[in-house]
Amino acid sequence: MEKGQQRITSSDVAQASGVSRATVSYVLNNDPRQSIPEETRKRVIREAEKLGYRPFTPARILRAGHSQIVLAVLPFEQVDPGLALGLKELEARLVEHGFTLISYVGVQQLATKIHPSANVTPGVIVSYGDETDPAIASFLQQFQVPILPGMNNQGMQQLVGKTQVDYLLRHSQRQIVFAAPERQDVQFLVQARLKGVLQGCSEHGLEPAPVFVVPASRPAARTAIREFLTHQPSPYGICCYNDEVAFAVLAALIDEGISIPATAAVIGCDDIPLAQFSIPALTTMYFDRQQSLDPLVENIMAASRGEPTRQVPPASLKLIVRDSA
Amino acid sequence: MEKGQQRITSSDVAQASGVSRATVSYVLNNDPRQSIPEETRKRVIREAEKLGYRPFTPARILRAGHSQIVLAVLPFEQVDPGLALGLKELEARLVEHGFTLISYVGVQQLATKIHPSANVTPGVIVSYGDETDPAIASFLQQFQVPILPGMNNQGMQQLVGKTQVDYLLRHSQRQIVFAAPERQDVQFLVQARLKGVLQGCSEHGLEPAPVFVVPASRPAARTAIREFLTHQPSPYGICCYNDEVAFAVLAALIDEGISIPATAAVIGCDDIPLAQFSIPALTTMYFDRQQSLDPLVENIMAASRGEPTRQVPPASLKLIVRDSA
DNA sequence: CGGGCTTACTTACACGTGTAAGTAAGCCCG
DNA sequence: CGGGCTTACTTACACGTGTAAGTAAGCCCG
Secondary structure, X not given: OOOOOOOOOHHHHHHHHOOOHHHHHHHHOOOOOOOOOHHHHHHHHHHHHHHOOOOOHHHHHHHHOOOOEEEEEEOOOOOOHHHHHHHHHHHHXXXXXXXXXXXXXXXXHHHOOOOHHHHOOOOEEEEOOOOOOHHHHHHHHOXXXXXXXXXXXXXXXXXXXXXXXXXXXXXXXXXXXXXXXXXXXXXXXXXXXXXXXXXXXXXXXXXXXXXXXXXXXXXXXXXXXXXXXXXXXXXXXXXXXXXXXXXXXXXXXXXXXXXXXXXXXXXXXXXXXXXXXXXXOOEEEEEEOHHHHHHHHHHHHHHHOOOOOOOOOOOEEEEEOOOOO | OOOOOOOOOHHHHHHHHOOOHHHHHHHHOOOOOOOOOHHHHHXXXXXXXXXXXXXXXXXXHHHHOOOOXXXXXXXXXXXXXXXXXXXXXXXXXXXXXXXXXXXXXXXHHHHOOOOHHHHOOOOEEEEOOOOOOHHHHHHHHOOOOOEEEOOOOHHHHHHHXXXXXXHHOOOOOOEEEEEEXXXXXXXXXXXXXXXXXXXXXXXXXXOXXXXXXXXXXXXXXXXXXXXXXXXXXOOEEEEEOOHHHHHHHHHHHHHOOOOOOOOEEEEOOOOOHHHHHOOOOOEEEEEEOHHHHHHHHHHHHXXXXXXXXXXOOOOEEEEEOOOOO
């Protein structure tokens, strides 16, 4: 099976349809500069299908000098569900244009000599990492292809923080707290988020919100939150970095017997599928990336042609009100 | 910038080091059949680094006829956290051997003419889908490369089901219930899991467990579980397809005021990061894929060379006891 | 009725690799 | 001292594409 199976090339199709390889290529690529009678066209297409011909991508890329592959670089340990959904939508759009989206998730080996993605040849890179990080920048540059910013940049994070504060203070005055995760990989986003929270506090004439770093284990989270809240005046309004942090905060509060949302109101971010099943059900928000998707796709197409790109308008934020705030 | 930047090829390195392109290739690929003096070797390597030369992968693939790319095909709408972790580990191993792991997540477009992954050229495919599904099989075969089964096959699912039942019945007699998700993409795994649960029931001399399909929204889940449980004798032992289903079940039970684990014991699968933060904390299990990782990597390497592959031993199952069962 | 134009192709090249086959110089050894 | 062997390379080819340039036949039109 390994010896016998030869790759089917355009030469095979050419031979089968009694024309040259060039004609096959012109037909299958629909070259408008050639005049090829319908009869020949049909014959070539039929033979190509009969033989199950599929052009060999590496040869195509070699010839063209660039690929139709888009590499999304996600320098996080894991990809948040909201982002995963956005990538899925992006992929669907790109497919329509004949492009393939590949994701690289991970941050550890960015500086390694032999990188995990060394074998892929993207035509465009979409970067979701910290744009100001020189390590990431130099890693991306070695691909020698255009680099575009992805959709969850720092500006968007800031908007979330401000919106969370606005919502928590809508009905009553509360001590705002920012709950941050321990994980290091998203700290550049955490910082941007905090900036938004602080901006919200300042606009409401409040002192800057203190930061509560949520421990990764449940017992630790419980003792930490008890310790932390004794130094703050109740009622509390807790802005969580994302829904996962919010789950940890909710569990810690419940373990401590603190009533939600009366004494402590909790708001998350992302609206992960599990968000509706927390106790109590989580109030959260998510980005509607729909309207920023088209411009991003446009930019990717433009960049792959070597054309300049435009500014992508920010996604709009949707609030999901449930029981936790 | 687009015009000016030329690709750096081995010709450039050859010219800079005053040798032929062949010599450059022999040096950089460490061809043991050539005798090249250390001096020349050093010079070539130095020039290659100075110029920032990186071999152009498509040309390599074209020459070799096959790539070092491993494509993991995951025919699910989303990838479970446990599986994501396993893939991350697999990637790390493959990198050591110079291979690149690419994942394709998604099931909708499998049958589409122009497939999302049309632009990538894997050397080996690792399939996590239903091995008996002809649509998946024909899709995979068109890549014309060896296909290996991934790590979450039906046999492993069955083991989970049986282990869940064993645990739930360890201390007291309970009415076993199987909680399945609505999502269609994992039904082949759901069925395998159910088979394991039923096997467990039969071994304990019980009637076959009824199946509770958990609705996707919290209010619907609540009414559905009330309706469902009135026809069953308590106490219940609920085997959940995964931790996400378990979260929905826990919320529905709490909304109904049913005590956990006294009246209803709940056990999940995957041990997702959030599992410890459910109310009450979720008892669950996960696969320790560590010892099946090496054989899988071995198989991938063998398959890419066209050699036969061996049977991969099943991963071992680890129980995480918390408060829900 | 012949020169130019259209039609319907084909021939030839280049993209960047890896490697088999060739080669020139130097050395060894009977 | 010359034939064979080693060293240190180079020359040449093939992988499968896409497309510019070439070409032969047919047609039109002054």
